[in-house]
Amino acid sequence: MQESGLDIGIVFHVGSFEITDTVVTSFGITVLLGVVFWFLTRALTRTPGRIQTVLEAVVSTIEDAVASVAPDHAKQLTPFIGSLWIFILISNLIGLIPGLHSPTRDFSATAGLAVMVFFAVHWFGIRILGFKAYLRHFIRPSPLLVPFNIISEISRTIALSVRLFGNMMSLEMTALLILMVAGFLAPVPVLMLHIVEALVQAYIFGILALVYIASGLQSQQIHEQKNKE
Amino acid sequence: MELNWTTFVLEILNFLVLMWILKRFLYRPVMAALNKRRDAIEQTLSETEREHAHASALEKEYQNRLNDWNQEKKQLREKMLEEIQDERTKRLQQLQDEIDSEKEKAASVREHREVEAFRGYRREAYEQSAVFASKLLSAAAGPEVEVNLFNLFMEQFGRLEDEQVANLHRACEIASGNMTVISAYPLKQEQRKRLETELGKICKNPINVDYQEDSKLLAGLRINFGNWVLGLNLQDELNGYVEIINEHIND
Numbered sequence: 001m002q003e004s005g006l007d008i009g010i011v012f013h014v015g016s017f018e019i020t021d022t023v024v025t026s027f028g029i030t031v032l033l034g035v036v037f038w039f040l041t042r043a044l045t046r047t048p049g050r051i052q053t054v055l056e057a058v059v060s061t062i063e064d065a066v067a068s069v070a071p072d073h074a075k076q077l078t079p080f081i082g083s084l085w086i087f088i089l090i091s092n093l094i095g096l097i098p099g100l101h102s103p104t105r106d107f108s109a110t111a112g113l114a115v116m117v118f119f120a121v122h123w124f125g126i127r128i129l130g131f132k133a134y135l136r137h138f139i140r141p142s143p144l145l146v147p148f149n150i151i152s153e154i155s156r157t158i159a160l161s162v163r164l165f166g167n168m169m170s171l172e173m174t175a176l177l178i179l180m181v182a183g184f185l186a187p188v189p190v191l192m193l194h195i196v197e198a199l200v201q202a203y204i205f206g207i208l209a210l211v212y213i214a215s216g217l218q219s220q221q222i223h224e225q226k227n228k229e
Numbered sequence: 230m231e232l233n234w235t236t237f238v239l240e241i242l243n244f245l246v247l248m249w250i251l252k253r254f255l256y257r258p259v260m261a262a263l264n265k266r267r268d269a270i271e272q273t274l275s276e277t278e279r280e281h282a283h284a285s286a287l288e289k290e291y292q293n294r295l296n297d298w299n300q301e302k303k304q305l306r307e308k309m310l311e312e313i314q315d316e317r318t319k320r321l322q323q324l325q326d327e328i329d330s331e332k333e334k335a336a337s338v339r340e341h342r343e344v345e346a347f348r349g350y351r352r353e354a355y356e357q358s359a360v361f362a363s364k365l366l367s368a369a370a371g372p373e374v375e376v377n378l379f380n381l382f383m384e385q386f387g388r389l390e391d392e393q394v395a396n397l398h399r400a401c402e403i404a405s406g407n408m409t410v411i412s413a414y415p416l417k418q419e420q421r422k423r424l425e426t427e428l429g430k431i432c433k434n435p436i437n438v439d440y441q442e443d444s445k446l447l448a449g450l451r452i453n454f455g456n457w458v459l460g461l462n463l464q465d466e467l468n469g470y471v472e473i474i475n476e477h478i479n480d
Contacts, residue, residue, distance in 0.1 A: 008231075008233070008236075017235040018233065018235055018236075019235070019239075020233060020235075020236050022236050022240070023235075023236050023239045023240065023243070026239075026240055026243045026244075027239075027243055029247075030243055030246055030247040030250065033247065033250065033251065034247075034250040034254060037250070037251065037254040037255045038254045041254055041255060041258040041259060044258055044259065044261075044262040045262075046262070046265060046266055046269060048262070048266075052259075052262070055255070055259050056259055056262065056263055059255065059256060059259040059260060059263070060263065063260075078256060079248060079251065079252040079256050080248060082251065082255075082256065083244065083247055083248040083251045083252075086251065087244060087247055103240070106233075106236060107231065107232060108231070108232050108233040108234075108236035108237045108240060109236060109237075109240045111232060111237055112236070112237045112238070112239075112240035112241045112244065113240065113244060115237075115241065116241055116244055116245075
């Protein structure tokens, strides 16, 4: 499978740790985004140019999307959700470049992101609502549902990681198989599908993470509002 | 589908670093720029609303001021019209008074002119009548008229009152009896004698009569002694007539 390009290649070792191409690509994306955005935002003006307009449109769109789900906490959630969207989108699309592979076709990477979401849900919940108030939503509507809530938290995290991994891995496998079978012209529609799939999967992962965080916040807030009424 | 824990941990770290980088170099500066622009827009809108409110207040104030001005203008205009009307009435009255005065003056002047004209006409009529009378008497004058006048003189001389006689007597004394008798025609001897007789009765002293002739008298005679002049002749009568006319004219 190493020769087929679907296996995760080890680039080098640091002691007993294996540094895979997934990690290298992810680091490369991080550095690239950091440099690009540093360069683009180093001199923002009151009257925006084309690039500034695009940047403002991207950030505003992300903030609006977050605000549509969690209007009261958009400013706090936007960096996390926006970073997910941007990183996953770039990670999904970078596989189109010959010689590079999408980090999201590696389950270790998607699992790491899903775990990040898992902890982010509780982090934002505790930070915004408070420790006790947030944990109280696990016993709603009945303490009997605590195990199911915990299972739900874990299962949706696994689902989140497997969904992204499965889609991106299958997409690359499909493209590879078609390339092996039909030559060079046939993969073009598949590449177009790859772009669409990359956008959709990035959106789905980010919006699900947002919904998980928002549901943890709003379920408790709705209950508190009912108690006040 | 293997889980590489090194990759797993490094991906988490990588994402945390990426999130910090994006927050530092994307969200924060862009949001700051957006907020700054939003604040500027809100400030501009606020200033615009404030300016609008200020402009509205100014408009209202100016409208009120304009209304006040219009009201004041209206009042001033009405006052001015009243003053103009009063001034017009006053000037009309003044003009009417001047016209009346001028009419009175004109009437006075016209009356004066009429009087003057009447006087002129009367004077001319008198003068013409005097000239006419003079011409008539000159034409009618003659020795017979003089005789008649002499007889009339003598008749009136004889009917003088005592006071008149006394006065003539004193005058005769002052003149030492010297007398001058002027006649238009030579007096006859009889007439002279009769005259001297009558004069001698008045003077009661010898008299010295000097007879002279003056055709200007037209007819009749004139007697001068001292400051007294006695006479009955057409010339003196005409002169007296002219004096009377002149007196009437001057009246």
